[in-house]
Structures are given as C-alpha cells and as structure tokens.
Amino acid sequence: MSEAPKTDHAYDGIEEYDNPLPGWWKWLFIASIVFCPFYWVYYHNGAKGRSIQDQYGVALAENTRLQFAEIGxxxxxxxxxxxxxxxxxxxxxxxxxxxxxxxxxxxxxxxxxxxxxxxxxxxxxxxxxxxxxxxxxxxxxxxxxxxxxxxxxxxxxxxxxxxxxxxxxxxxxxxxxxxxxxxxxxxxxxxxxxxxxxxxxxx
The missing domain is CATH 1.10.760.10 (Cytochrome c-like domain)
Incomplete structure (x- = not known):
C-alpha cells in the first residue's frame, strides 16, 4: 500500500491522495494574474497603434505597399x-x-x-x-x-x-x-x- 498522504475527506469510500500543485506553478499562475491588468492597459487602452489589430494593420499596409511596388x-x-x-x-x-x-x-x-x-x-x-x-x-x-x-x-x-x-x-x-x-x-x-x-x- 502507498504511504502517500491523503486528504481528510472521502466520498462513498473513495479516498483522494493529497497531491498539491508545485510551488512554481502556483507562482506562475499568480504572476499571470498580476501581469494581465498591465497587458490590458498597454495593448488595449493605451496609445494608438499598440493593439494587435493596429499592428496587424500596419503590417498589412506595408505588405500591400511591397506588392504595389511590383505593378506601379x-x-x-x-x-x-x-x-x-x-x-x-x-x-x-x-x-x-x-x-x-x-x-x-x-x-x-x-x-x-x-x-x-x-x-x-x-x-x-x-x-x-x-x-x-x-x-x-x-x-x-x-x-x-x-x-x-x-x-x-x-x-x-x-x-x-x-x-x-x-x-x-x-x-x-x-x-x-x-x-x-x-x-x-x-x-x-x-x-x-x-x-x-x-x-x-x-x-
């Protein structure tokens, strides 16, 4: 029988091993939550041209200019x-x-x-x-x-x-x-x- 620790609750005789998430995973999750507001402010509520859509538009326009150079x-x-x-x-x-x-x-x-x-x-x-x-x-x-x-x-x-x-x-x-x-x-x-x-x- 395994000696791994178990939680203190059971359902219909079914017990559950106590396997907590690794500490690095928890801190990564917390860091992502802290990072989200800054990301939103910078890319979606900041200066014009920062959003993914704006950057895509700039890239598309540049590609179009390169294409137009072929035909004048x-x-x-x-x-x-x-x-x-x-x-x-x-x-x-x-x-x-x-x-x-x-x-x-x-x-x-x-x-x-x-x-x-x-x-x-x-x-x-x-x-x-x-x-x-x-x-x-x-x-x-x-x-x-x-x-x-x-x-x-x-x-x-x-x-x-x-x-x-x-x-x-x-x-x-x-x-x-x-x-x-x-x-x-x-x-x-x-x-x-x-x-x-x-x-x-x-x-």
Missing amino acids: DLKLDGPTIARFMAKDSWVKVGESVFRANCVSCHGREGEGKVGPNLTDEAFKNITVLADIGKVINNGAGNGAMPKWSNRLHINEIVLVSAYVAKLRGQNVEGGRPEEGNKIAPWPEPVVEEESDEEGDAKS
Missing part, C-alpha cells in the same frame, strides 16, 4: 480593371479591401444592405466597367456612396473595382432586390505578357 501606380480605367479581373491573386487583394471597407453597406458577399446589391445584373450609377472605379473614387448618390479617393490608394481602388466587377451575376441568396438598369456585359480582359503589363502599369 495603375490607371483607373476600364481596360486596367478588366485586366486585373483575370488575375486571381490581385482580385484577392481587392476582396480584402472590400471586406475591410465596404461590408457595412454592401454586405459581406456584396448582397447589399444599406447600399445596393452588387451581385445581380442591375446597376444604378454604372453603364460601363470604368464607372465602377469612378463611383468608388468620387462617390455617388449625393454622398450616399462616399468617395474613397482620400482614403484608398489608387491601386486599391482599381483592385476593389475588379473584385466588385467579378461579383456581377453571382446573385447571392438573400440579396436586395435589383435597383437601376441592366447594362451590357463587361468586356473580355486582354491577356498580356507579364513584362508588357508591368511596363504599362508603371507608365
């Missing part, structure tokens, strides 16, 4: 938007811009909330592909759609325009009813050689 400053026109619609990696950048700035009005999938549904075939302020960029850049509806030229890089506007254009025709379930007029299909993007594309983007 893009032109905000129909052919450029159409060209980047065919590039899935850049459309994903446009999607991240959309998710960060547009979901409160247009919904997470573009189905429409306060703003119109972007997944159907009807448009209120769009007649040609280039108009998507113009609306995002300059705003529309007497301020109902704010202008983003003072908040987004020109490349972000081009890429989010490409993402929005690709939402057309998906007809997400539960979306707002169609608003506006039906328009002609988007033009087919012209696939270019990588070197030519980079030269055009930087010119």
Whole structure:
C-alpha cells in the first residue's frame, strides 16, 4: 500500500491522495494574474497603434505597399480593371479591401444592405466597367456612396473595382432586390505578357 498522504475527506469510500500543485506553478499562475491588468492597459487602452489589430494593420499596409511596388501606380480605367479581373491573386487583394471597407453597406458577399446589391445584373450609377472605379473614387448618390479617393490608394481602388466587377451575376441568396438598369456585359480582359503589363502599369 502507498504511504502517500491523503486528504481528510472521502466520498462513498473513495479516498483522494493529497497531491498539491508545485510551488512554481502556483507562482506562475499568480504572476499571470498580476501581469494581465498591465497587458490590458498597454495593448488595449493605451496609445494608438499598440493593439494587435493596429499592428496587424500596419503590417498589412506595408505588405500591400511591397506588392504595389511590383505593378506601379495603375490607371483607373476600364481596360486596367478588366485586366486585373483575370488575375486571381490581385482580385484577392481587392476582396480584402472590400471586406475591410465596404461590408457595412454592401454586405459581406456584396448582397447589399444599406447600399445596393452588387451581385445581380442591375446597376444604378454604372453603364460601363470604368464607372465602377469612378463611383468608388468620387462617390455617388449625393454622398450616399462616399468617395474613397482620400482614403484608398489608387491601386486599391482599381483592385476593389475588379473584385466588385467579378461579383456581377453571382446573385447571392438573400440579396436586395435589383435597383437601376441592366447594362451590357463587361468586356473580355486582354491577356498580356507579364513584362508588357508591368511596363504599362508603371507608365
């Protein structure tokens, strides 16, 4: 029989060994409790830029700047938007811009909330592909759609325009009813050689 000490209580004849936690574990637990308020004050109630979200935003912005260095400053026109619609990696950048700035009005999938549904075939302020960029850049509806030229890089506007254009025709379930007029299909993007594309983007 083991001679290990036991607690002074038993349940239905079942006894329990007295195995206290190690002292180092107890002190580590106490130290973590003492540390928590300081952590909260520094990262969540301190100076702007300290929070994990702020640091992530800075890192994301830096990564985006590095990516944009590959393509230079893009032109905000129909052919450029159409060209980047065919590039899935850049459309994903446009999607991240959309998710960060547009979901409160247009919904997470573009189905429409306060703003119109972007997944159907009807448009209120769009007649040609280039108009998507113009609306995002300059705003529309007497301020109902704010202008983003003072908040987004020109490349972000081009890429989010490409993402929005690709939402057309998906007809997400539960979306707002169609608003506006039906328009002609988007033009087919012209696939270019990588070197030519980079030269055009930087010119």
